[in-house]
Amino acid sequence: MHASSADRRARYGWVLLYPEEGHSNNQTQMRYQTQFLLSAVDAAHFPSPTVPEIAFLGRSNVGKSSFLNALVGEKAAKVSQTPGRTRAINFFALLDQRQQPRLLFADLPGYGYAKISKSISAGWPKFIEPYLAQRETLKLCICLVDSNVPPQQSDGQLFDWLRHAGREFVVVATKIDRLSGNERTRNLLAIRNAFDLDEVLPVSAKTGAGVKEFWNRLQAQES
Ligand code: GDP
DSSP states (O other): OOOOOOOOHHOOOOOOOOOOOOOOOOOTTTEHHHHHHHHESSSSOOOSSOOEEEEEBBBSSHHHHHHHHHHHHHHHHHTTTTTTTTTTTTEEEOTTTHHHHHHHEEEEOOOOSOOOOOSTTTSSSSSSSHHHHHHHHEEEEEEEEEETTTTOOHHHHOOOOOOOTTTOOEEEEEEEEGGGHHHHHHHHHHHHHHTTOOOOOOOTTTOOOOHHHHHHHHHHHHH
């Protein structure tokens, strides 16, 4: 049985750390530090489930590493791009001022080049689907889609699966800097309509657009 979203929220209160409001326009000034923890290729190696966790998912090439760079800093994110780690779940800890982990980020392998199949994890390592179904501390999934390409069936499959599993997710549209204002509006609407979403958060790792709004959106999840 899956715990309902409400159950999960009750059990795992938010301890979200986000860029200091009004502190500076410089988005690199955060109140936390990030630390690469480990790469896991099976469930036995996941970090112990203690603090709330946020998973990042998306098709290969969607811009996930670039977005994570923008969130956790290039040095931390780079580790997960080293050979052998792109098929693993890479865990990062967000540390508070006392160097205690307050939140974990889980960077999942890219998907999307496998043929459509019943399993969302076709072409994914076998432990990914159980991770999404069973990880107790998983609080929220961040699903990245490319704002420059039409809605993809593999993304729709993932969203259907997450809904079915009772997992909360937020959809982030990447590479928004490549689009003009009109294209942006049109493409974001197409994504919302195709996947029946209430909201899509536009971001650009290149310009930093939407990064602060992304943190604010996570903060809003708390309430
Ligand atoms: P991943 O496979 O999902 O980790 O994708 P990457 O982060 O490696 O990005 C894939 C490609 O998209 C690379 O060529 C990036 O330079 C490019 N890219 C990623 N994010 C952005 C963005 O915000 N704007 C633009 N213009 N290109 C981006």
